[in-house]
Amino acid sequence: MYIFEDTIFALSSGRLPSGIAVIRISGSRTRFVVETICGSLTEPRLTKLSSFKNSDGDLIDRGLAVFFPAPHSFTGEDCAEFHLHGGKAVVDAMITALYGFDGCRMAEAGEFSRRAYANGKFDLTAAEGLADLIAAETDSQRRLALQISSGAQAQLYSGWRSELIRARALIEAELDFADESDVPGSVSDLVWEQMADLAGRITKHVGDGRRGAIVRDGYRVVIIGAPNAGKSSLLNILAGSDVAIVSDEPGTTRDLIEIKLDLSGITVLITDTAGIRNTTGAVEMMGIERALDRAHSADLILSVTDLSDPIPLDDVPLTKNVLRIGTKADLVTESEIGEYDLVISTRTNAGVDALLTLLSQKAEAAAGDISDPLPTRRRHMELLNEASIELRAAIEDIAAPLEVRAEYLRRASYSLGRITGDVDVEDILDVVFSQFCIGK
Numbered sequence: 001m002y003i004f005e006d007t008i009f010a011l012s013s014g015r016l017p018s019g020i021a022v023i024r025i026s027g028s029r030t031r032f033v034v035e036t037i038c039g040s041l042t043e044p045r046l047t048k049l050s051s052f053k054n055s056d057g058d059l060i061d062r063g064l065a066v067f068f069p070a071p072h073s074f075t076g077e078d079c080a081e082f083h084l085h086g087g088k089a090v091v092d093a094m095i096t097a098l099y100g101f102d103g104c105r106m107a108e109a110g111e112f113s114r115r116a117y118a119n120g121k122f123d124l125t126a127a128e129g130l131a132d133l134i135a136a137e138t139d140s141q142r143r144l145a146l147q148i149s150s151g152a153q154a155q156l157y158s159g160w161r162s163e164l165i166r167a168r169a170l171i172e173a174e175l176d177f178a179d180e181s182d183v184p185g186s187v188s189d190l191v192w193e194q195m196a197d198l199a200g201r202i203t204k205h206v207g208d209g210r211r212g213a214i215v216r217d218g219y220r221v222v223i224i225g226a227p228n229a230g231k232s233s234l235l236n237i238l239a240g241s242d243v244a245i246v247s248d249e250p251g252t253t254r255d256l257i258e259i260k261l262d263l264s265g266i267t268v269l270i271t272d273t274a275g276i277r278n279t280t281g282a283v284e285m286m287g288i289e290r291a292l293d294r295a296h297s298a299d300l301i302l303s304v305t306d307l308s309d310p311i312p313l314d315d316v317p318l319t320k321n322v323l324r325i326g327t328k329a330d331l332v333t334e335s336e337i338g339e340y341d342l343v344i345s346t347r348t349n350a351g352v353d354a355l356l357t358l359l360s361q362k363a364e365a366a367a368g369d370i371s372d373p374l375p376t377r378r379r380h381m382e383l384l385n386e387a388s389i390e391l392r393a394a395i396e397d398i399a400a401p402l403e404v405r406a407e408y409l410r411r412a413s414y415s416l417g418r419i420t421g422d423v424d425v426e427d428i429l430d431v432v433f434s435q436f437c438i439g440k
């Protein structure tokens, strides 16, 4: 077990006041702290109703205490929890009491999890999954994060890493015995076949990266159209409140306005943009540039046209996944409605539910099946790509000496090891754990 010098504590439950507040402690002083505050050490892993007293013997609160002796705790160290009444002064009094102990200090964001990682309780991907689980707002985010925090990605990546290490070992063995067995159809031929198969699996997994991002960060929808086509009214009605200013003046929306919806458990981000037209206004032009940029990276474009005054968007290449939406349907007769995927009226609400259903179906289809682990973070994608490049070099560079090809394999396994934290990752620990909240 890794020995950290300080004993750390923090409020691990949410915003005060609350029904109950949980203060968590971890480190070598934990035993002494519990003995002092509760009067005696409580039985391991059992909650006990206790009178919590500070060092002057003053009663802080009566609540539940639980002590988890190392190594069977969340962090792997001696840990304890005090479950207090969730009042601000109650929590303050306990925090003050804890500060009074030598070697005890408030935990930094993610510090409990960092200790758990250091003590081998989970790998880096599972730690990231825990951060995602706490941040999850939709059901699909929760399910994906739970799967990752339970080690699904770790298993996948460390399995791949073992395959690479084994392949390298076989090749190096062949090198050592090269003089004796210079026969065709040698061990390494088989190894390269397996490596080609592995490369295929990694490529397929990387190809699922967008799906992972859709579940974790949201399905991105961008509304574009000419000025006054009804884009902001559409955003407002989807948001269920007036988030964008609507006026008759063309060019009212200049910057991007984004809302977040939970559609059947998937986060859908909808962005309203500046109306696209030829303009000389510098600010409006910037807005239009941003609109086109955002459309470029979107998963779906809602191309909005005012049915009562249709202005085609000639200069916008709509090669993507596009839904053509006709707006202000209340102003026109049925025969005037041309080629649209959907017509709506934000005045009468016609077509709005149909649009929400369609968006929800599209987001669900884009997220696809999430029962297998998906890559969810750029950090993983970058390292997976690195691993993939090295592995492909090893497979394809058949003219290179075996030593060189084995070295490519070593680098590929190193990149995978950096994802899970199995090889030196000191430089990325701060980045990973700073995304956590205090008390986790």
Ligand SMILES: Nc1nc2c(c(=O)[nH]1)N(C=O)[C@@H](CNc1ccc(C(=O)N[C@@H](CCC(=O)O)C(=O)O)cc1)CN2
Binding pocket: 022, 068, 071, 072, 073, 074, 081, 121
């Ligand atoms: N009160 C409370 N609720 C909580 C947590 C907590 O720390 N405290 N959790 C915190 O995230 C989550 C549960 N996760 C936990 C994970 C591991 C251990 C733990 O003690 N592990 C030991 C023993 C395992 C066992 O007995 O099976 C170990 O890994 O050795 C506790 C909680 C959610 N709910």
